[in-house]
Amino acid sequence: xxxxxxxxxxELGSTVMATAQTGVEMEALVAVNAAALTVxxxxxxxxxxxxxxxxxxxxxxxxxSGDFRRDQGPGKKPPRKAPRSAKR
Numbered sequence: 431x432x433x434x435x436x437x438x439x440x441e442l443g444s445t446v447m448a449t450a451q452t453g454v455e456m457e458a459l460v461a462v463n464a465a466a467l468t469v470x471x472x473x474x475x476x477x478x479x480x481x482x483x484x485x486x487x488x489x490x491x492x493x494x495s496g497d498f499r500r501d502q503g504p505g506k507k508p509p510r511k512a513p514r515s516a517k518r
Contacts, residue, residue: 453493
């Protein structure tokens with residue numbers, strides 16, 4: 431897990447590795463979601479209007495479906511660097 435303080439919030443990241451022939455991207459996504467909810471819980475007294483946004487898979491290697499890397503080429507909206515907070 432990584433947490434980086436940004437101008438508009440916190441950027442969270444997760445790296446997961448496994449030796450089995452299976453993908454663990456769901457575990458990485460769950461880790462980021464749990465961390466985002468923890469940040470929300472700790473900061474809700476400061477700003478109830480926080481939002482958890484832009485949770486996505488950046489890259490995966492191996493597994494049954496093979497490798498994946500998020501395309502950020504022309505015409506693709508790059509992910510924004512902003513806080514990860516929750517909408518009710």
